[in-house]
Amino acid sequence: xxxxxxxxxxxxxxxxxxxxxxxxxxxxxxxxxxxxxxxxxxxxxxxxxxxxxxxxxxxxxxxxxxxxxxxxxxxxxxxxxxxxxxxxxxxxxxxxxxxxxxxxxxxxxxxxxxxxxxxxxxxxxxxxxxxxxxxxxxxxxxxxxxxxxxxxxxxxxxxxxxxxxxxxxxxxxxxxxxxxxxxxxxxxxxxxxxxxxxxxxxxxxxxxxxxxxxxxxxxxxxxxxxxxxxxxxxxxxxxxxxxxxxxxxxxxxxxxxxxxxxxxxxxxxxxxxxxxxxxxxxxxxxxxxxxxxxx
Numbered sequence: 001x002x003x004x005x006x007x008x009x010x011x012x013x014x015x016x017x018x019x020x021x022x023x024x025x026x027x028x029x030x031x032x033x034x035x036x037x038x039x040x041x042x043x044x045x046x047x048x049x050x051x052x053x054x055x056x057x058x059x060x061x062x063x064x065x066x067x068x069x070x071x072x073x074x075x076x077x078x079x080x081x082x083x084x085x086x087x088x089x090x091x092x093x094x095x096x097x098x099x100x101x102x103x104x105x106x107x108x109x110x111x112x113x114x115x116x117x118x119x120x121x122x123x124x125x126x127x128x129x130x131x132x133x134x135x136x137x138x139x140x141x142x143x144x145x146x147x148x149x150x151x152x153x154x155x156x157x158x159x160x161x162x163x164x165x166x167x168x169x170x171x172x173x174x175x176x177x178x179x180x181x182x183x184x185x186x187x188x189x190x191x192x193x194x195x196x197x198x199x200x201x202x203x204x205x206x207x208x209x210x211x212x213x214x215x216x217x218x219x220x221x222x223x224x225x226x227x228x229x230x231x232x233x234x235x236x237x238x239x240x241x242x243x244x245x246x247x248x249x250x251x252x253x254x255x256x257x258x259x260x261x262x263x264x265x266x267x268x269x270x271x272x273x274x275x276x277x278x279x280x281x282x283x284x285x286x287x288x289x290x291x292x293x294x295x
Contacts, residue, residue, distance in 0.1 A: 001033045001035060001041075001043045004033065004043060004045055004054050004055070004056055005043060005056050008055065008056070009048075009051070009053040009054060009055040009056075010053055010054050011051070011052050011053045011054075012025065012047070012052055012053065012054060013052055025047040025049075026047070026049070026269055026270045027047070027048075027049035027270050027271060027272045027274070027275075028046060028047065028048075028049075028081060028087055028272070028274065028275035028276075029046070029047045030044065030045070030046055030047075030073075030074075030077035030080075030277065031044075031045045031046065031047055031054055032044055032045075032073065033045060033054070043056065044056070044057050044073065044076055044077065045057065046077070046080065046081075049270070049272050050272055057076065057077075057080045058080070058084075059079070059080050059083035059084060060076045060077075060079040060080035060083065061076075063079075063083055063110065065079075065106040065107065065109075065110050065159075066106070066159060067158070067159065067161075068102065068103070068106040068159065070103075071099070071281075071283045072280075072281045072283070074094075074098075074277055074278065074279045074280055074281065075098075075099055075103060075279065075283075077277050078090075078092055078099075078100075078103055078277040078279065079103055079107060081275040081277065082103060082104060082107035082108075082241065083107050083110070083111065084275075085111075085117055085239065086273075087239075087273065087274065087275045088234070088238070088239050088240065088273045088274070089231065089234075089239075089240055089241075089242075089268060089271075089273055089274040089275070090104075090239070090240070090241040090242070090274070090275050090276070090277075091219075091241075091242050091243075091261065091264060091265050091268070091274070091275075091276045091277075092104060092241065092242070092243045092244075092276075092277055092279060093243075093244060093245065093246060093261065093262075093265065093276070093277075093278050093279070094245060094278060094279030094280065095245055095247065095248075095279075095282060095292045095293075096245060096248065096282065096284070096288060096291075096292045097282035097283060097284030097285070097288040097289060097292060098279035098280070098281065098282050098283065099279060099283050099284075100243035100244070100245075100279060101151070101152070101155055101215070101217050101243050102155050102158070102159070104215045104217075104241045104243055105121075105123070105152070105155050105156060105159060105215060106159055107213075107241075108121045108123075108213040108215060108241070109121060109156075109159060109160075109190075111213055112195050112196075112213055113190070113195055117213075118211055118212050118213040118237070118238070118239065119194075119195075119211045119212055120194060120195055120196065120197055120211075120212045120213070121190075121195060121196045121197070121212070121213050121215070122197045122199070122209065122212045122213070122214045122215070123149075123152050123196070123197070123198045123199075123214075123215045123217065124198070124199055124200065124201045124204070124214075124215070124216055124217070125149070125151075125152065125201060125216065125217040125218045126201050126218055126219075126221045126222055126226075126251070127200060127201070127202065149198050151217070152198060152217060153198075156196075157186075160186040161186065201216070201222075201226075201230070204229065204230055204233055205229055205233075207233050208233060208235045209233050209234060209235050209238050210235030210236050210237055210238055211235070211236070211237040211238060212235075212237075212238045212239075213238070213239050213241075214234070214238060214239065214240040214241065215240075215241045215243070216230060216240065216241070216242045216243070217243055217244070218243070218244050219242040219243060219244040219259075219260060219261040219264075220244035220245055220246045220248065220249050220254075220256075220259045220260075220261045220262070221244070221249060221250055221251040221254070221259070222251075222254075222259065222260035222261065223251075223253065223254055223258075223259070223260050224258075224259075224260045224263040224264075225260075226260055227242070227260030227261065227263065227264050228260075231264070242261055242264065244259075244261045246259055246261060246262050
């Protein structure tokens, strides 16, 4: 642990066989080092397949993303990958409430608006309903996409200052309404400046997407063919993040084993350009975590 932290890395091949055992590490896999004398003393690191070494996390402990900070070990691993421009493909898998979408959007906003590493944050998700269809939706494309993209908008509003801020503290009712409109205006401003784009996944074929931070939400509802189509749209300088829960699938033509997200994770396992994290602990609320485990 001292060598990994003090020297910036330690080759796995240099570790005693008794320490490593029969463990096989994949590229960009998160590794927790534990002090045998003091089990509560741990160090989070990441395996780099290019030099065969373990390196301490560089980004997650140092970057503040406004209201967002990792709450557990897996979220810390995920955030470190999301903030690393050298890892072009990230897959985040986990049950409801583990923070998959929120972490991906927070890291994307930071790198687009603050660090200017990417020209735009592009967010998309498949248009597949939960339950029966409600029929025709009026309006133009943006108005039709509104109900489908509302979960994304909710997360963006939270990241840009929504939630309980401005709604309490003795302000006037008019002031409270104005504060509630602020977050929506904020993400609308990002769209107006060309820093944020929310679009339907149906129209992505044929596009080339350079220098963008791309988030594909609910990717477990996509087929392997659709995932291949999306990932092959990625141009130079683009990072793509796919999130989803393989056990909450609304597409009747795929299941937990055959969906595009699970397929992608397996096909890219061990690739230096890709990273994967399985988020285990729900952080949305105590009730949401209990429901995800019991129901």
